[in-house]
Amino acid sequence: MTAKTPASAKLRRTAITVAAAAALTGVLAGCGHSGSTRSASSHPATTSSAAAKADPAAGRSTTGSPTGSPSAGTHMITDHGHKVAFHVIPGSLPAIVLDAGGGADSTYWKDIAPALAKSTGSEVITYDREGMGASDEVPGPWKVQNAVSDLETGLTALGAHHVVLVSHSEAGEIATYFARQYPGQLSGAVLVDASLPPFYADAEIARVAAANQAQVSALKGHATTKPERQLLAVAADYVPEHKAYHKAAWPTGVPATVIASAQTPFPTSAPDAQAWRDAEATFTKEAPNRHLVTAAHTSHDVPLDAPGLVEAQVEAMVKAVS
Template sequence: MAAVALVIAAAGSATAAAPQMISNDGHRLAFYVTPGKLPAIVLDAGGGNDASYWKDLVPALSARTGSEVITYDRTGSGLSDEVPGPWKAQAAASDLEAGLTQLGVAGRVILVAHSLAGEIATYFVNDHPDQVAGAVLVDANLPEFFTKSETAKIVAANQSQITALQAQPSTRETRQLLAQAADFGPVHLAYHEMSWPPSIPATAIVSSSTPFDTPDDALLWKAAQADFVAEASNRRLIVADNSSHDIPIDRPDVVIAAIEQMTEQGS
């Protein structure tokens, strides 16, 4: 089971756009803005990746929608500061809100969250529903998936990979990976109790292969995505055929079309 891959991916380098540094709770984060019309599209990459994950989608989205497009480096990635201690989605949601506020982003945004960033989107939309016009959740970590039994399986599967990381030299990357893996069990059992506000439309895009190489976990992942969509009439499920978990790289056409539709709906 590719458990840690659910939380951890290879880190990327900073995006080519000029960074705008914002501050929140004593640390600084890099945001990158491509100007355009509202609603702004906010792209949030999966675990271990920074804003450069979206480098090919940003110009395509800007051209297709004419919208403002925003990416950012979360704490410990890209040009943003490290923050000691376990990584928390709630703190990341606070960072995102601070960034949008300090950048003066007007109106409600379209959130696009890949993988781990689904947790940030869920906390953000619960804390700031008035700031979100809609969301596209790309093979995202959704609360429905993290049952007690599945969370215990992931924690157990992660231990050998965490031990291997701890044995490596302490680098910015290994520290960030360990921060994301820390307290996984209690954090995700609490996340399982979260829900998405029914008033905020969402499109869930699920990969054909899922993040898992074990059939039972892959089935649960797909079922969780379907259950999420079934909970409200303003949600839609899309299967990205011939795609790994990295749907934005393997099937950018699917992601761009979903964002374009959500942007038109939120205008």
């Protein structure tokens, strides 16, 4: 018997609709997935808060030491005037950085983060993107370059100069631009049913934008939750942002494992589901250091439905790049 999908998962799916081009119909009305129902109500490393210290050379405030090992807990790091919450489980490098999809915060990884810390001995970092979790909200359209700046600022402040990114859904876009700008810092990536450039052909962008126009308009003036506000921020510049993203190439020198879900974000739209699968296959074939793994019997929420598979692939990547 399938358990009832929790409200948190439904809100996350709402944000994924535009942010990661999820199911085009019914998601904003509250349709959730039929897989795991584990909630994300707590984080394993939110017990302390480090004091920020100024970095005049960068024109921003940071927490932690670029050369020292960060303490366990929450580090509030300021990038261009807003605070971003980074949660740390101490360990060795490479650091494993877990980045959740649209509408989710760091608690999405509440089970996987401590499991990876134990199995690998690596430092594990999760964080709340702007407007989510403990991080400040930033007005205006969501810009992937701003998200990359937040991530790089935080990792540099924490001394994580050697990282493996684990990116789910929308976070694949952040990972792609991060890889392009900081290939020396990114040792490898595990892209979990992630949003990848080959998906965003003009016809697919137009379909997604048109299908969601009425639903996004209905939310305006009524956005009271963080996932809904993120949805509207992403929708604001969805077309130009993804036209540009379609042209972005992942550096051939950075290895990547792609984990594909069984359902894709489009469980009710066969053409879009196939386009998503084709994008994952195309991306994987572009370089010999990329591998495609399919997570059987999973929804788009692979980290919730098959955490063991995700952990195994991350462990393999960490071993390969260490």
